[in-house]
Amino acid sequence: MSVIYDKVALIGLGLIAGSMAHAMREGGLAGHITGFARSPETRDTARQIGLCDQVFDSAAEAVAGADLVVLAVPVGAMGDVMAQIAPHLAPGATITDVGSVKQSVIAAVAPHVPPGVHFIPGHPLAGTEHSGPRSGFASLFRNRWWLLTPLPDADADAVARLDRLITAMGAKTDRMEAAHHDLVLAVTSHAPHLIAYTMVGVADHLRRVTDEEVIQYSAAGFRDFTRIAASDPTMWRDVFLHNREATLDILGRFTEELFVLQRAIRMGDGQQLHDYFTRTRAIRRGIIEAGQDTEAPDFGRSPGARPPE
Numbered sequence: 001m002s003v004i005y006d007k008v009a010l011i012g013l014g015l016i017a018g019s020m021a022h023a024m025r026e027g028g029l030a031g032h033i034t035g036f037a038r039s040p041e042t043r044d045t046a047r048q049i050g051l052c053d054q055v056f057d058s059a060a061e062a063v064a065g066a067d068l069v070v071l072a073v074p075v076g077a078m079g080d081v082m083a084q085i086a087p088h089l090a091p092g093a094t095i096t097d098v099g100s101v102k103q104s105v106i107a108a109v110a111p112h113v114p115p116g117v118h119f120i121p122g123h124p125l126a127g128t129e130h131s132g133p134r135s136g137f138a139s140l141f142r143n144r145w146w147l148l149t150p151l152p153d154a155d156a157d158a159v160a161r162l163d164r165l166i167t168a169m170g171a172k173t174d175r176m177e178a179a180h181h182d183l184v185l186a187v188t189s190h191a192p193h194l195i196a197y198t199m200v201g202v203a204d205h206l207r208r209v210t211d212e213e214v215i216q217y218s219a220a221g222f223r224d225f226t227r228i229a230a231s232d233p234t235m236w237r238d239v240f241l242h243n244r245e246a247t248l249d250i251l252g253r254f255t256e257e258l259f260v261l262q263r264a265i266r267m268g269d270g271q272q273l274h275d276y277f278t279r280t281r282a283i284r285r286g287i288i289e290a291g292q293d294t295e296a297p298d299f300g301r302s303p304g305a306r307p308p309e
């Protein structure tokens with residue numbers, strides 16, 4: 001593949017920026033990659049492992065002359081970082097972010113974007129529970145969605161060029177309006193994370209979670225909760241504080257449903273439970289049959305294949 005941006009600056013050197021650096025290198029997509037992170041330890045680690053071609057001690061130096069700048073810091077830090085780098089951006093540069101929330105990032109970043117610089121917000125729907133400069137890997141984005149939420153006056157060529165980079169890193173792109181993005185992600189990512197945090201908290205209250213037998217015998221469901229609940233506390237604090245309305249809306253609906261199921265259990269209403277679980281099973285099977293779960297076993301993606309009964 002050929003170079004899409006001559007100089008890419010990564011601000012924040014954690015899981016997402018690190019994965020972008022690996023993916024861009026693997027594909028030969030960037031002429032030169034610079035980086036900056038707030039903590040000196042992170043910068044040192046990034047230098048030691050050669051994550052970027054150059055790691056600078058200031059964001060201003062990292063972005064100088066870059067034609068693409070990626071903001072890959074927690075969503076609560078995006079506005080400050082943008083204010084810091086704004087005077088140092090090259091004319092015509094593109095700024096994108098990878099934040100998990102879009103409306104608040106746009107509100108914090110857009111006012112600082114100088115004329116002639118293109119701001120194109122984005123969000124890769126790919127991650128792990130790991131963080132920091134050593135956690136990235138080149139294949140993170142492969143076959144995953146990467147949503148772009150361009151503003152109405154976005155420059156079409158700048159969006160197309162960013163789209164090319166994302167696609168070349170293996171992801172599939174789609175466009176979405178920022179408020180809609182935040183609602184969709186509240187359902188598919190933010191509320192589920194809060195539920196996982198809560199479930200692990202409940203187990204901890206029982207003072208059993210660290211007992212060997214709980215770990216040893218925990219079924220896959222609880223193991224998945226503990227994996228998700230190991231995600232970065234700063235990142236997730238910021239997600240909930242910055243997608244407050246949508247998350248509270250979804251959690252309100254979740255609580256209502258939980259009460260319905262709780263009541264069915266109390267009343268011994270097996271039919272209601274069975275009907276509910278039949279509906280949710282159909283949803284899962286629909287996702288697999290539509291080929292939307294790239295990590296699921298192959299059934300549903302080969303024509304005519306059926307999920308196991």
Ligand SMILES: NC(=O)c1ccc[n+]([C@@H]2O[C@H](COP(=O)([O-])OP(=O)(O)OC[C@H]3O[C@@H](n4cnc5c(N)ncnc54)[C@H](O)[C@@H]3O)[C@@H](O)[C@H]2O)c1
Binds near residue numbers: 036075125
């Ligand atoms: N982890 C995921 O699963 C995931 C997936 C998609 C999007 N995101 C989003 O991507 C962004 C980065 O997440 P990550 O998982 O790479 O996090 P991370 O914790 O691995 O890395 C964050 C980096 O930002 C740096 N940083 C923090 N505050 C800073 C500041 N004020 N100035 C400069 N650097 C600063 C940290 O030093 C670190 O290098 C977040 O906005 C997150 O919402 C995360």
Ligand SMILES: O=C(O)C(=O)C[C@]1(C(=O)O)C=C[C@@H](O)C=C1
Binds near residue numbers: 124125129188189228
């Ligand atoms: O797989 C995981 O560990 C994730 O939580 C990744 C995940 C998600 O919820 O799917 C988390 C936050 C993001 O903004 C995007 C992706």
